[in-house]
Amino acid sequence: MPAAEKLQRWANIFGMITAVLMLVNLYNIFIMVPTEASMGVVQRIFYFHAPSAIVALAVAFPVTFVYSVLYLWKHRLWHDRVAFCAAEIGVLFTTIVLTTGPIWARPVWNTWWSWDPRLTTTLILWFIYVGYMMLRVYTGEEQRGARFAAVFAIVGFVDVPIVYLANRLWRTLHPQPVIFGGAGSGLEPSMRYTFLFSIVVFICLFVFLLLQRLRLERARLAVKEIKQEMSFAAP
């Protein structure tokens, strides 16, 4: 378990970085970047939608996976806690994707939902995250719950790419209008810059939220360990 001061220091650092960068990001998104030709103002939501998706799929989920493997290997409860916290925040970002998606789709493509492979995979990811958290919490004994959740996280992580591929195959066989145009495809330079910048900011936001969450978790775990030591020493 890392030292409390260390967590606090890094949380503060990332907090400041995120705050500053987010201000710049908001400026970029709402003021600097030009309005997209065909979709209009609502397209700006893309700069929240896509980076959230990248964080949920490519940052939070791999963190959960890696710490799950670590837990099964080393059996240290802290690893299970990091995996769980990353999943919690992953749910947050996934929810952002699933809400910004329809908000964007409705005015532009006149539909609340499309079974776009990326969006569909994100939806399934949401269920996997929530299932993971339920499994962790609803298993009676702590270590067993941690083990179960870790195994599920590993299965889920291996599964998500296959979900995506299966969905892609389905869409190629039943072509639908391409919604949520490919990231970085045909983006004009200032748009690409805004997009990439937003990704970096959202990653910083994730790290900040994770560190804050871990500070709380560390405090909880420390109290638990003290209680454990006291009860061990008792006759």
Place this chain on the structure above:
Amino acid sequence: MSALAKLWAVVWKDLLSEFRTKELLSSMLMFALIVVVIFSFTFETGSTATREAGPGLLWVAFTFASVLGLHRSMIHEVERGSLHGLMIAPLDRGLLFLAKAIGNVIFIFLIEIPTFVLFAIFFNVDLTVGLEKTALVFLLGTIGFASVGTLFSAMSVNTRTREIMLPILLFPIQVPVILAAVHATAGALNGRSWADLADWLKILIAFDAVFIIVCFVTFEYVLEE
């Protein structure tokens, strides 16, 4: 005795036990048949909408019956403590997973056959078309479902929420299998060629191969108390 022989011993024990009581098979089959019957007559038979919805309905029946069966099959071992007896034996726990999964595949496949027959009657399916392709899809889909299902059922029986936990965990993971199985079944029944079905079959085979390995490796962590 070779590992294969021990594997077969466990599968044989499961099959023998079940065939004496038939409690698992009968309850799974009844459930699957009821699902097919009740949801069949909500559709107009013969219309295009029905033909398209058919394979989906069939797999809904299969997956829900499977979840029942997987849970019951694991509860059986856990309740009487016989799972511990298997854990203390000189039997690799990954091998134990394979044995349990094979047993589950056999049970589920056995109820799929009569369910499909009933389905064929209601939906006027031409059984001379693509039968062998359909059988292969059933088998591959069932393997995908039963492998991850066996692993998850070992977890779900140990949670406070029991049966409910299994479909919550299993269904999101099974999306590729369900998607591929439904589409491949539809294709097979409509007389598509092997080439047309190839992509879906590849997904099923890839899923099965990957997850048999993942479950084989992780099963011991789930058994351990």
Place this chain on the structure above:
Amino acid sequence: MSLSASAPAPPPALAITNLIKSYGSFHALRGISLQVAVGECVSIFGPNGAGKSTLLRILAEITRPTSGEIAIHGQPLRDRPLSARRQLGVIGHQTFLYDDLTAAENLQFFARLYDVPARNDRIPAVLAEVGLEKRAHDRVRAFSRGMQQRLAIARAMVHEPSILFLDEPYTGLDQHAASMLTQWLQKLRSERRTILLVTHDLQQGLAMADRAVIFLRGRIVWEGATAGVEPRAFSALYFDLVAKGEQ
């Protein structure tokens, strides 16, 4: 003058060092150390929740210790190959038997799992040893508790293990079955098998064992040879310790 070459002493059947098992704030075992020599019989006494069953579960690899070392015949538990489990026989509260299979089928199954040579001769023999040869083809579901326990003994013995763990085997047995169990245990003793016997029956446990151990709240609070120990005195000592522990 000749130097007598003595063979090195065989490693103890069981060497448990500072075993700890914690479930969060609940400590089932708080540093158990115990050595059991080959052929020794050790009785383990203690109130419920003292950690006795937890110890057996760890030895049987059903649960993993939080920390500590265990070696069986000198081999650390985590390094032991799977085949080493053949040396262990376990009899617990649960029989591990399959209700819908016959007695013979149950034994066939376990004989296959445990690589028992000449199964088809061994199984009738072991059934005869526990007096169930006439019920070989009856389903276990129809057996009484005593008969099930006898079959469980047959199951545990079919592969002739050198180490036996018995977790309160007398529970629920009638007089007849209980005396059968005692006879059988004595036979095992004469065969120099190592036995770990967890029991609430102080008298039986003392009579059977070479050494006795008392568990309380996850620790060993008393350990000693049973030779010459007077049952009533031991009983008084035991209840005294337990009463003190409850305060």
